[in-house]
Amino acid sequence: MNCKRIQELLPLYVGGELDTEQLQKITTHVRSCEACLESANAYREVRQLIHGFEPPTFSDSFYAGLRKQVLGELETKGHSPIVPLLAGFRWPSVRWSLAAALLVAVCALAFYFSVDRAVEKQFVGPSPTVVRTTDELTSNPDLSRLKGSGAEKGRGNTPPKRKRVFGAEPGAGKSIERSQLRKEAEPLERPGKMVAGESPGNTVTSVAGTEDLPTRMLRMEIQTKDQNIRIIWFSAPPNNPDSLSDSHKGI
Amino acid sequence: MSVVIEIQLPVNALTQHQTSLSVLIERAASGDTQAFEQIMILTQQRVMAMTWRMLGNDADARDAAQEVYLRVYKHLGRFRQDQDLFAWLYRITVNVCRDFSRKRHNHGERFMPMGGSAEVEALSVAVDEIGAEDALLQAQRRQLITRAIATLPHKERMSLILRDLEGLATDEVARIMKSSPTTVRSQISSARKKIRIYCEQCLKR
Secondary structure (H helix, E strand, O other), X not given: OOHHHHHHHHHHHHHOOOOHHHHHHHHHHHHHOHHHHHHHHHHHHHHHHHHOOOOOOOOHHXXXXXXXXXXXXXXHHOOOOOOHHHHHHOOHHHHHHHHHHHXXXXXXXXXXXXXXXXXXXXXXXXXXXXXXXXXXXXXXXXXXXXXXXXXXXXXXXXXXXXXXXXXXXXXXXXXXXXXXXHHHHHHHHOOOOOEEOOOOOOEEEEEEOOOOOOOOOEXXXXXXXXXXXXXXXXXXXXXXXXXXXXXXXXX | OOOXXXXXXXXXXXXXXXXXXXXXXXXXHOOOHHXXXXXXXXXXXXXXXXXXXXXXXXXXXXXXXXXXXXXXXXXXXXXXXXXXXXXXXXXXXXXXXXXXXXXXHHOOOOOOOOOOXXXXXXXXXXXXXXXXXXXXXXXXXHHHHHHHHHOOOHHHHHHHHHHHHOOOOHHHHHHHHOOXXXXXXXXXXXXXXXXXXXXXXXXXX
């Protein structure tokens, strides 16, 4: 270390703020360098001078007055200690985080409800229902493939879940209401009769099983506008179409 | 023949003090003003000394101390029992004094050293006890260092006071100042250099 570097470190050297290695180096240097020793002594005097910067002795009455003033202020202004939970709201970072979280929540809710409404609109439109029997299924290889996919695997009684279709045109499909099902259930009792409706986009196909199947099953197909998405579900047909069983509650 | 005098110090004195303090804090946090007054009695000298050193006069120091206690009471709920009360108090004091300095700066005033009845009182006591010549010398030295400290920027003054006068470690000062130990060391070094230069210039005149 040269004198310049030592001079830079001397203010910290006199206060003992350096590490042991630097302390030893400077001590060795100061012993041999008169200018640096003089400078170190000057900084020691400065430290002593700083220690003399003491406040005056305030009297007890001064402190009593201070306390009285503080307590009086507390009573008049009605200050109360802030509980830790509420104290958090005073920090700007917490406030901003909460505001951001609230905004995101509001956006998510708005998105959820707007999409839900769009789906509702989408399924309300002119009747696109096509009800086909199993005879038709056997004659149409495409449909028979569909028949084999679900009914024979014993999933027929599974209550259907409502499926949302995004991006389809409004009015392209039809929502199947319970009252509508009652109307449509009647033709299903008579095999071979077909009830069909035109649809510009989505097609809903309902297929009733016949005696040649192990059990009479109601097969519902919804073909969305997208060729890759087809909703199929099975359920036991109602004995009395006017009184739907619990298995149809999901329809 | 040798006489052995055994002085038995209270072993748990510090622990007991801390326990009583934490009990007081708990009570004060729940709105007990008497407990808060007890806390004030325990800490008032340190707080006043700190505010006086930072602001340089009795009136401002008193106002600042008052504000410190109002803030302490307001935020007692945030104080954790594992925290050091005095470190927490110092942090609040530093913030209050910074606000006072800013206000003063906005009004075109700077650090206003000395003045006040307590100062005059202290000087008169010193004259009686030590003698006129020593008292005068001491008063001059005190005036010199007060003026020298008044020339320092706010952060350097804070770091210097906490380190050299309150006797805190550099790391503690850094925590109170919300800064790094390296920055604090740099501020302290700069402050000592400036005071040396100031004192040398004054003595040359």
